[in-house]
Amino acid sequence: MTTGISLAPAEGKLGILLVGLGAVSTTTIAGVLAIRKGLAKPIGSLTEMGTVRLGKRTENRTPTIREFVPLAELNDIVFGGWDIFEDNCYEAAKHAGVLDEKLLDQVKDELAAIKPMAAVFDRHYVKRLDGPNVKKGKNKKDLADQLIADIRKFKADNNCSRVVLIWAGSTEIFLTESACHKSIAAFEKGLVDNDPAISPSQIYAYAAISEGLPYGNAAPNLSAEVPALRELAAKTGSPITGNDMKTGQTLIKTIIAPGLKARLIGVAGWYSTNILGNRDGEVLDDPESFKSKEESKKGALDYIFQPHLYPDLYKDISHVVRINYYPPRGDNKEGWDNIDIFGWLGYPMQLKINFLCRDSILAAPIVLDVALFLDLSKRAGFSGIQEWLSFYFKSPMHAPEVYPEHDLFIQLMKLKNTLRYMRGEELITHLGREYYD
Numbered sequence: 376m377t378t379g380i381s382l383a384p385a386e387g388k389l390g391i392l393l394v395g396l397g398a399v400s401t402t403t404i405a406g407v408l409a410i411r412k413g414l415a416k417p418i419g420s421l422t423e424m425g426t427v428r429l430g431k432r433t434e435n436r437t438p439t440i441r442e443f444v445p446l447a448e449l450n451d452i453v454f455g456g457w458d459i460f461e462d463n464c465y466e467a468a469k470h471a472g473v474l475d476e477k478l479l480d481q482v483k484d485e486l487a488a489i490k491p492m493a494a495v496f497d498r499h500y501v502k503r504l505d506g507p508n509v510k511k512g513k514n515k516k517d518l519a520d521q522l523i524a525d526i527r528k529f530k531a532d533n534n535c536s537r538v539v540l541i542w543a544g545s546t547e548i549f550l551t552e553s554a555c556h557k558s559i560a561a562f563e564k565g566l567v568d569n570d571p572a573i574s575p576s577q578i579y580a581y582a583a584i585s586e587g588l589p590y591g592n593a594a595p596n597l598s599a600e601v602p603a604l605r606e607l608a609a610k611t612g613s614p615i616t617g618n619d620m621k622t623g624q625t626l627i628k629t630i631i632a633p634g635l636k637a638r639l640i641g642v643a644g645w646y647s648t649n650i651l652g653n654r655d656g657e658v659l660d661d662p663e664s665f666k667s668k669e670e671s672k673k674g675a676l677d678y679i680f681q682p683h684l685y686p687d688l689y690k691d692i693s694h695v696v697r698i699n700y701y702p703p704r705g706d707n708k709e710g711w712d713n714i715d716i717f718g719w720l721g722y723p724m725q726l727k728i729n730f731l732c733r734d735s736i737l738a739a740p741i742v743l744d745v746a747l748f749l750d751l752s753k754r755a756g757f758s759g760i761q762e763w764l765s766f767y768f769k770s771p772m773h774a775p776e777v778y779p780e781h782d783l784f785i786q787l788m789k790l791k792n793t794l795r796y797m798r799g800e801e802l803i804t805h806l807g808r809e810y811y812d
């Protein structure tokens with residue numbers, strides 16, 4: 376056994392600042408408040424319900440993750456955030472229509488007390504939205520400075536010892552890395568010059584990372600993975616993670632695909648379609664925002680199937696992803712997958728999956744876990760990309776020289792081994808020869 380690394384305790388209050396107080400954020404906040412009151416259980420959350428096996432199977436040591444590593448207590452969390460709408464979190468949660476009013480009313484006072492700070496927003500990056508609660512500034516640098524002032528004020532007003540920031544705002548248009556993303560100096564010049572390659576989400580990421588805060592991106596748009604922000608994260612000691620939480624259809628994809636691959640079952644095509652009626656669906660109805668989502672959703676299969684290693688099985692997969700905005704469904708998405716597979720001697724078969732899911736119900740425990748694990752990373756002295764949190768994302772941030780790991784089961788092993796590593800426990804390889812020697 377190694378000695379582990381020094382982990383600062385989770386003392387004092389943890390501020391969780393959310394950019395965008397929409398369906399995902401309000402479901403997370405209302406959920407944590409309800410769980411604190413004993414009204415519901417934190418289903419789906421590893422930090423609240425997960426366990427980690429330690430040592431040999433014969434040792435019977437399986438503490439909860441929370442017992443094993445020091446995580447912030449739910450009672451010590453303070454929420455805040457920004458939105459372009461002025462609704463407080465109670466009104467926003469009612470508008471989102473995810474949780475029923477009976478539950479919301481039981482946490483109404485605390486929810487209503489959370490009022491959005493004015494946002495950094497520009498319609499160029501999210502075409503289908505507009506709202507009144509937006510900051511004005513002489514350039515993007517000035518806007519970033521205003522966000523930094525907001526963060527410091529929130530921390531002081533709420534007596535927080537630590538703060539984490541998560542982008543849970545609408546999906547922005549598809550952007551690629553540009554010259555201003557290459558270095559801190561180029562990025563800071565871009566902020567002053569209002570470079571169009573710097574989106575609002577990157578202004579928030581810059582503000583958070585400048586302050587040494589952990590930063591997570593729940594959406595698919597380009598964010599903190601650009602070299603300039605990675606360089607800044609290394610300098611300020613910020614752990615960063617993202618992108619795009621792995622919830623409905625992609626979660627199922629990364630559960631099914633590794634199974635097919637493990638048994639060397641071929642895949643000729645994978646057709647995925649969804650209907651979705653919430654504001655996220657409306658934003659994604661814009662082709663430029665959809666492009667960000669599409670790129671993020673399509674990546675997973677290529678990496679899981681490794682067609683370059685298995686050309687006979689996966690070389691020519693026809694992978695199609697559609698999202699259709701359909702208001703009657705609200706947040707209750709319905710997804711259909713048709714998977715054309717083939718087996719022994721090439722004989723074709725089909726697999727059909729019809730998933731009636733609730734998007735924000737699947738997303739809320741991820742936001743909580745990512746916030747708590749990022750705070751743990753910071754206390755462990757980790758900075759830069761936290762690949763061990765890939766488990767939560769559709770397009771996991773990764774070092775430029777390696778491919779991202781998409782297989783949910785490998786991702787979970789990586790996450791739990793990182794926790795074991797922090798504590799100096801033996802890493803689990805699943806070799807198991809010792810039981811038979």
Ligand SMILES: NC(=O)c1ccc[n+]([C@@H]2O[C@H](COP(=O)([O-])OP(=O)(O)OC[C@H]3O[C@@H](n4cnc5c(N)ncnc54)[C@H](O)[C@@H]3O)[C@@H](O)[C@H]2O)c1
Binds near residue numbers: 544545575738
């Ligand atoms: N629900 C899921 O399962 C899921 C999964 C993966 C990713 N996501 C992503 O998470 C994000 C949030 O999803 P949602 O369902 O809560 O959407 P939503 O539309 O309900 O909420 C987004 C909120 O962000 C606000 N916003 C937009 N731009 C902003 C800015 N620049 N500053 C501050 N606020 C801003 C909007 O006004 C809105 O209230 C989306 O990008 C979505 O694609 C959601």
